[in-house]
Amino acid sequence: MLAARHLTKRYGDTTAVDDLTFEVHPGRVTGFLGPNGAGKSTTFRLLLGLDRPSSGEALVGGRRYAEIARPAQEVGALLDASAAHPGRSARAHLLALARGSGIASPRVARVLETVGLSEVAGKRVGGFSLGMRQRLGIAAALLGDPATLVFDEPGNGLDLDGVLWVRRLVRELADEGRTVFFSSHLMSEMQLVADHLVVVGRGRLVIDAPMADVIDAWSRTRVTVRTPDTALLAGPLHRSRTAAGEPVEVQAGAGGELLVRGLEPEQVGELAHAAGARVHTLYREQGSLERAYLELTENAPQYRAEGADHRDSGGAGGADRAAHAGAHDPAATAVRQPDRQEHR
Numbered sequence: 443m444l445a446a447r448h449l450t451k452r453y454g455d456t457t458a459v460d461d462l463t464f465e466v467h468p469g470r471v472t473g474f475l476g477p478n479g480a481g482k483s484t485t486f487r488l489l490l491g492l493d494r495p496s497s498g499e500a501l502v503g504g505r506r507y508a509e510i511a512r513p514a515q516e517v518g519a520l521l522d523a524s525a526a527h528p529g530r531s532a533r534a535h536l537l538a539l540a541r542g543s544g545i546a547s548p549r550v551a552r553v554l555e556t557v558g559l560s561e562v563a564g565k566r567v568g569g570f571s572l573g574m575r576q577r578l579g580i581a582a583a584l585l586g587d588p589a590t591l592v593f594d595e596p597g598n599g600l601d602l603d604g605v606l607w608v609r610r611l612v613r614e615l616a617d618e619g620r621t622v623f624f625s626s627h628l629m630s631e632m633q634l635v636a637d638h639l640v641v642v643g644r645g646r647l648v649i650d651a652p653m654a655d656v657i658d659a660w661s662r663t664r665v666t667v668r669t670p671d672t673a674l675l676a677g678p679l680h681r682s683r684t685a686a687g688e689p690v691e692v693q694a695g696a697g698g699e700l701l702v703r704g705l706e707p708e709q710v711g712e713l714a715h716a717a718g719a720r721v722h723t724l725y726r727e728q729g730s731l732e733r734a735y736l737e738l739t740e741n742a743p744q745y746r747a748e749g750a751d752h753r754d755s756g757g758a759g760g761a762d763r764a765a766h767a768g769a770h771d772p773a774a775t776a777v778r779q780p781d782r783q784e785h786r
């Protein structure tokens with residue numbers, strides 16, 4: 443298990459990780475999601491003892507990394523795919539790592555096979571593509587057969603086959619009962635692989651919840667209504683119930699519009715009519731995880747290069763809409779429920 447407890451890391455004036463508290467449990471794939479610069483790599487480095495927290499704790503199996511006697515056998519990590527010496531062969535690189543960590547050399551052939559590099563094991567790493575280096579990095583992480591695996595953007599540089607392979611691998615590792623924590627800045631990728639989601643924005647925790655809850659909370663339809671008579675409409679909306687008898691969620695958008703979850707546009711129109719509120723705009727949008735993610739993390743716009751983070755924004759106008767969307771959506775609270783259940 444991995445744990446961050448009030449974990450904070452400052453570099454000068456920059457707070458890269460800001461009071462993060464979460465746990466990563468065995469037997470499931472936990473995705474670590476956040477835009478560029480949100481603090482994911484820093485969190486990994488703190489967990490792996492490569493950097494010291496300014497305050498708080500980063501724990502692997504309940505201990506700080508420095509206190510672990512045989513770390514390679516406890517936690518494997520892929521952080522930087524270019525870490526291998528370019529002049530060495532893949533096999534020589536892994537043999538050196540194995541020797542340094544007291545791991546028996548036959549394990550090298552085994553992990554080379556797992557990652558599909560057996561045939562090029564004798565070739566110099568300098569000639570490897572980024573995808574091959576990613577595979578080699580994953581092989582290095584698996585060398586000690588550790589119970590915990592930490593992968594920073596493992597799909598980076600991989601072609602479609604490679605991406606599918608990584609998905610299968612992380613699933614198998616979790617099914618074997620291991621703790622698997624991997625980062626991505628793509629919600630679409632997370633949706634396909636992760637059982638549990640930890641989302642950070644600007645170094646702070648935004649979501650810590652089962653993936654199914656996140657999908658459930660965020661895939662719901664939202665109705666936007668713009669009226670000059672907000673005061674007349676807000677009351678009736680707040681008093682309304684969904685078809686299931688739940689309270690309707692009403693929230694103010696950035697432009698003064700009301701964002702309603704739990705009612706159809708027709709129902710909102712009827713309520714407005716009954717309340718004597720003039721309606722200027724009324725439309726329904728299908729919720730998308732990608733948009734929700736952008737909305738949730740958008741309070742860190744200085745980290746988002748124009749266009750760069752939006753490349754898989756998927757749904758119609760998701761990124762644009764998010765860029766103009768209101769501040770933090772209270773529905774996020776509904777999914778911020780740390781799952782403390784132990785799986786083994």
Ligand SMILES: Nc1ncnc2c1ncn2[C@@H]1O[C@H](COP(=O)(O)OP(=O)(O)OP(=O)(O)O)[C@@H](O)[C@H]1O
Nearest residue numbers: 453456458476477478479480481482483484485627
């Ligand atoms: N060694 C460092 N010195 C100064 N600032 C740093 C250092 N490492 C990270 N930062 C800053 O901390 C913040 C978080 O960076 P970090 O690399 O952890 O984010 P990230 O979520 O991993 O982003 P990416 O997806 O781009 O890798 C950024 O503002 C970054 O510039």
